[in-house]
Amino acid sequence: MQKFTNNASVNEWIEDKINLVKPDNIVLIDGSKEQIEALRAEACSTGEMIKLNQDLLPDCYLHRTAVNDVARVEGRTFICAPTKELAGPTNNWMDPDEAYKMLYDIARDSYKGRTMYIIPYSMGPVGSRFSKIGFELTDSIYVVLNMCIMTRVGLKVIEALGDSNDWVRGLHCKCAIDEEKRYICQFPQDNTIISVNSGYGGNVLLGKKCFALRIASYQGWKEGWQAEHMLILGVEKPTGEVEYICAAFPSACGKTNLAMLIPPKAYQEKGYKVWCVGDDISWIRKGEDGRLYAINPENGFFGVAPGTNEKSNPNALAATRKGTIFTNVALNLDNNTVWWEGLDKNPPANAMEWTGKPWNGQTSDQKGAHPNSRFTAPAENCPCISSEFENPQGVPISAFVFGGRRAKLAPLVYQSRDWNHGVFVGSIMASETTAAASGAVGVVRRDPMAMLPFCGYNMGDYWQHWIDIGKTLDPDKAPKIFNVNWFRKDDDGNFMWPGFGDNLRVLEWILDRCDGKVDADEVPIGYVPKAEDINREGIEDEVSLDSLKAMLEVDKGLWKTEAEGIAEFYAKFGDKLPKVLADELATLNENLK
Ligand code: OXD
Ligand code: MN
Numbered sequence: 001m002q003k004f005t006n007n008a009s010v011n012e013w014i015e016d017k018i019n020l021v022k023p024d025n026i027v028l029i030d031g032s033k034e035q036i037e038a039l040r041a042e043a044c045s046t047g048e049m050i051k052l053n054q055d056l057l058p059d060c061y062l063h064r065t066a067v068n069d070v071a072r073v074e075g076r077t078f079i080c081a082p083t084k085e086l087a088g089p090t091n092n093w094m095d096p097d098e099a100y101k102m103l104y105d106i107a108r109d110s111y112k113g114r115t116m117y118i119i120p121y122s123m124g125p126v127g128s129r130f131s132k133i134g135f136e137l138t139d140s141i142y143v144v145l146n147m148c149i150m151t152r153v154g155l156k157v158i159e160a161l162g163d164s165n166d167w168v169r170g171l172h173c174k175c176a177i178d179e180e181k182r183y184i185c186q187f188p189q190d191n192t193i194i195s196v197n198s199g200y201g202g203n204v205l206l207g208k209k210c211f212a213l214r215i216a217s218y219q220g221w222k223e224g225w226q227a228e229h230m231l232i233l234g235v236e237k238p239t240g241e242v243e244y245i246c247a248a249f250p251s252a253c254g255k256t257n258l259a260m261l262i263p264p265k266a267y268q269e270k271g272y273k274v275w276c277v278g279d280d281i282s283w284i285r286k287g288e289d290g291r292l293y294a295i296n297p298e299n300g301f302f303g304v305a306p307g308t309n310e311k312s313n314p315n316a317l318a319a320t321r322k323g324t325i326f327t328n329v330a331l332n333l334d335n336n337t338v339w340w341e342g343l344d345k346n347p348p349a350n351a352m353e354w355t356g357k358p359w360n361g362q363t364s365d366q367k368g369a370h371p372n373s374r375f376t377a378p379a380e381n382c383p384c385i386s387s388e389f390e391n392p393q394g395v396p397i398s399a400f401v402f403g404g405r406r407a408k409l410a411p412l413v414y415q416s417r418d419w420n421h422g423v424f425v426g427s428i429m430a431s432e433t434t435a436a437a438s439g440a441v442g443v444v445r446r447d448p449m450a451m452l453p454f455c456g457y458n459m460g461d462y463w464q465h466w467i468d469i470g471k472t473l474d475p476d477k478a479p480k481i482f483n484v485n486w487f488r489k490d491d492d493g494n495f496m497w498p499g500f501g502d503n504l505r506v507l508e509w510i511l512d513r514c515d516g517k518v519d520a521d522e523v524p525i526g527y528v529p530k531a532e533d534i535n536r537e538g539i540e541d542e543v544s545l546d547s548l549k550a551m552l553e554v555d556k557g558l559w560k561t562e563a564e565g566i567a568e569f570y571a572k573f574g575d576k577l578p579k580v581l582a583d584e585l586a587t588l589n590e591n592l593k
Contacts, residue, residue, distance in 0.1 A: 004028055004118060005158045009165045010135060014118060017137055017171055022109050023116035029144055031154020036145065043141040049325070053336040059323040062331055062338060063142050064356055065200050066177045070328060071372045072202035072209065074453045077184040079214065081457065088458030089572040099185050103194045106181055110173045110196075114139040120158045121151040123212050123283075123297035128392030130225075130283050130295045132216065133161045134168035136206045143172060143204050146325055149300040149376045151207040167191065168215055170206035174199050186210055188218035188456045201302055201327060201374055212281045212297045214456035220283075221457060221465050224472075229450040230282040231259035232294050234386050234395065235507055238271035243511050246282050246294055246479070247401035248450040250431040254486065254499070255279060256303045260315035260384055262501045266538040267508075274504065275386035276315070277395055278379075279303070284397070290477045292469075293394035301382070305329050305373045307342040312500065319381040326375050328354040330368030340369035398514040401507075402449065403484040404431035407442070409558050410485035412497055412534075412551040413506045415513055415520060415527040419470035422481025424584035425526070427463050428566050429483075446569050460576025467580050480514045483526075488551050496551050498542055505535050523554045524591035556592050563589050 004014050004026075018026065029035065040061065043049040049061040079087035080099040087093035094102075117138050124131030136147060147153055161167055169192040175181065182197040193210040195203055202209055216227035230246040237243070249255045259279035263272045278296025287293040301319060305326065308316050320326070330339045332348035339348050347361035347368055354370045361368070379385055388395045402425055404410065416422035426449040433443045446452070448459060455462050470478060484506055486499045509529050512518040520527035531548040566585055570577050 005120070005161075007158070007161055007163050010161070010167065013169055014135070014137065018116065020104060021107050021111035021116065021139075021171075021173060023111035023139070024113055025115040027115055027117050029117055029119045029148070029153055031148065031156070036148055039141050039144055043145070048141055049145075050331065052326075052338065056335065056337050057321060057324070060320075060326065061145075062326045062329065064354060065328055067355055068179050069177050069182075069198050069200045070370050071200060072453070073182055073184065073198070076182050077453065078186070079456055080185050080187045081189060085576075086457060088455075088460060088576065090452055090455065090459050094185065096187055096190070099187070103183060103185060103196060106175060106183070106196045107171065107173045107194070110175045111139050117141070117144045119144060119147050119153055120155070120161070121147055121153045121207055122157045122160065123151060123207055123216070124295050125390050125392045126152050126156050126160050128295065130285060130392070130394060131297070132166070132168065132211075132219070133157055134170055134207060134211050136170035136172060138172040138204070139174050140172065140199055140204065142199065142325070146201065146205050146302075146376045147207060149323070149325065149378050150205055150302060151299050168193065168211050170211065171195070172204050172206060173197075184210065186214045186456055188215055191215065201376070205302065208281070208298065208302065209454055212283070213451070213454035216283065216297070216456075217451070217454065217462065218456040221461065224469075226282075226284040226465070226469060228282045228284060229280065229454050230294075230400070231255050231279050232277035232282050232296055232395065233259050233261065234275040234277060234388065235504070235511060236273040236275060242275065243398045243514070244277070244294070244395040245399045245401055245507060245510065246284070246397050247403065248426070248429070249403045250405070250429070250445070250447040250450050253403060253405055253431060256301065256316055257313045257500060258503060260313055260382065261504055262314065263504050264501045264538055267504055272504065274384060275388075276382055276384050277386045277389055285394070286472065287393070287396065289396075290474050291396045292473070292479055294397050295391075295394040296379075296389065298379070300379050301375070301377045303375050303377065305340040305343075305375050306369055306371055308340070308375075309343050312342070315382050315384045316375075316377070318383050319377040319379075320375045322381060324375050324377040324381075326373070328370040328373035330354060330359060340373055341367060341371075397479045399510050400426070400479045400481045401484055401510065402426045402429050402482070403486070404429050404447070405487040406430070406485050407432060407487065407489040408555065409562055410483060410488070411528050411554055412486075412488060412548070413482060413484045413509065413529060414523070414525055415510075416481040416483075417526055419473070419475065419478050419481065420467060420580045421526065421584055423463060423466040423470065424581055425481060425483050426466070427581055428562075430565075444565065446565075458573075458576055460573040460578065463581055464578045467578055480510075482510050482513075490547075490550070496543075496547055498539060502539060509534055524556065524588065525554055525559065528552045528554070559588070560592050563592065
């Protein structure tokens with residue numbers, strides 16, 4: 001047997017996969033600069049990547065995926081648990097034996113004429129008690145280079161693993177990028193992920209959604225911790241004290257923007273700062289002091305490019321100025337840089353659109369960048385990256401914030417009455433669809449805790465796990481749980497809240513509630529602020545007190561209809577629905593009478 005590492009379980013598994021896919025060459029990724037440089041050069045020589053203007057964008061590259069391979073594929077993502085019930089009603093399920101057979105048939109001999117790259121990676125700082133290790137086998141240099149940004153890669157990881165068998169197996173085969181044979185399969189009971197026929201980020205960077213959410217959520221259930229689809233940010237007060245918030249939002253709700261928020265002028269002048277610990281995923285465990293602590297298991301940002309600009313998110317933009325891989329954006333041929341819709345108002349006239357076709361910058365029916373085009377940027381590039389980003393102990397969480405896009409229903413912010421009610425608030429999360437996604441606009445999509453496509457087991461068990469975690473926490477130390485809605489609209493269809501940096505005003509109220517510094521009004525769905533307690537300094541003209549009051553209103557009629565929708569959704573879970581949540585729904589109905 002070949003000895004890739006000193007770990008017998010790793011060597012055995014790799015050997016087995018080599019015999020299956022039959023690569024011509026095998027390369028162990030050691031994480032060194034020299035190796036990364038050589039791989040970049042090789043990818044450029046084959047056209048897999050394009051080297052961008054190294055003066056303006058040092059160490060930056062452009063990659064184009066196949067046109068049929070531009071997003072995560074939820075319909076082809078499976079939880080391959082021993083029974084359908086273990087996967088639950090919100091996941092696609094496949095019997096593990098059948099799935100392995102089908103996937104191995106697809107993967108067999110698929111590396112012939114290709115190189116197998118073995119990527120040892122750590123999710124979380126190497127050696128932290130929060131962190132977990134994975135090996136991804138891939139035949140794509142693009143995947144290797146992205147994984148080197150998004151995770152901690154290299155020999156230090158192999159050393160940290162020692163002879164443990166606690167690591168996640170990941171096999172990625174590009175095959176022929178055949179949509180009909182594209183599968184993203186998670187085997188939570190086997191710590192295994194197999195992804196075939198895709199070359200797009202979310203499907204193939206196996207550390208991210210597949211491991212850090214689907215497999216890790218299952219591991220957390222079994223081991224007493226949590227993997228959540230949550231950003232982590234720190235709010236620094238003028239006193240220098242920093243408090244941390246974890247927040248979950250469905251796609252298209254501005255998660256990366258919130259994670260890197262720039263405080264409004266009035267707050268900056270007082271000395272407020274916001275620090276980003278993570279923009280997508282949190283791994284959460286109880287600390288010795290009884291509080292919950294979170295780490296960001298990732299090492300970079302895989303952000304949506306369109307709409308990112310100097311105004312919406314200068315920190316994200318700054319993060320992409322070096323060492324970044326752009327995927328499916330437009331190429332400006334005049335200066336060999338990149339462009340996307342919403343970057344600025346000057347699309348390049350001499351350009352190539354994301355597919356590589358010539359483009360004159362005029363938006364007729366052509367777009368420069370694909371709407372789901374991405375940047376993969378190192379976290380360390382971000383000007384507001386938290387000093388705690390690498391802290392192996394994580395950061396203590398004061399508040400969990402859930403949110404969604406609701407034109408009329410949810411108030412700007414409300415607080416749950418207690419932990420269990422907070423779990424209910426997370427479980428009823430929903431967002432109205434936007435024009436950015438295909439399908440009808442304004443349709444409510446239920447997305448509990450923003451985990452709908454990412455929970456690796458039965459969502460009913462997942463809710464019970466949240467409830468059980470709460471039982472282990474002293475209520476004084478447990479994070480308080482809130483819901484926000486930046487997207488409330490007036491009767492003319494205009495957004496009522498300015499959003500972006502001004503969201504700090506709401507976060508301030510949230511933290512004041514956590515610190516017992518501010519009162520609230522009790523309403524049928526929880527506690528809402530007194531309008532005067534949301535600081536409007538600097539936006540008095542834009543947001544009147546009356547408008548703020550309107551944003552905090554709870555319309556009983558709308559909530560009654562909502563409660564019917566929740567009951568319908570909950571019914572899918574049968575006896576897996578925790579009694580606590582059924583009781584919370586009954587309380588809501590009672591409160592709405
Ligand atoms: C993401 C997502 O790409 O949630 O982070 O879809
Ligand atoms: Mn996400």
